Amino acid sequence: MRERVAEALEFIRPALQNDGGDVELVDVDEASGVVTVKLVGACGSCPMSQMTLKNGVERILKEAVPEIVSVESA
Numbered sequence: 657m658r659e660r661v662a663e664a665l666e667f668i669r670p671a672l673q674n675d676g677g678d679v680e681l682v683d684v685d686e687a688s689g690v691v692t693v694k695l696v697g698a699c700g701s702c703p704m705s706q707m708t709l710k711n712g713v714e715r716i717l718k719e720a721v722p723e724i725v726s727v728e729s730a
Contacts, residue, residue, distance in 0.1 A: 657723060658684045661691055664720035668713055672699055679713060682730040689725030691717060705729070 661684050672678050677699025682692040693713060695705050702708070706729070714727035 657686050657721060660721045661717060661724070664717050665693070665713075667720070668716055671712075672697075672708075675699065677702070686723070689723050691724055691727045692730050693727060694730040 658681075662681055665679055665681055669679060672695075675698055677695060677697040679699070680694045680696055682694050684691050693709070694700070695702075695709060695713075699705055699708060709727060709729055714724075717727055718724050
């Protein structure tokens with residue numbers, strides 16, 4: 657599951673990098689289906705970061721890895 661999450665993040669990463677940010681994978685809890693990521697760079701301090709996390713990162717990760725229940729910020 658961790659590999660599939662990492663692959664999906666590679667798909668998301670260019671869009672974040674275009675805005676001066678990035679995303680780092682912190683943890684994948686396969687038992688609970690919770691993925692923890694850290695938004696860094698411009699994304700880390702952006703007031704819209706929670707919307708980016710839930711409406712962007714979480715949505716795409718859930719499509720790529722259906723076992724994911726939620727994506728949380730570290």
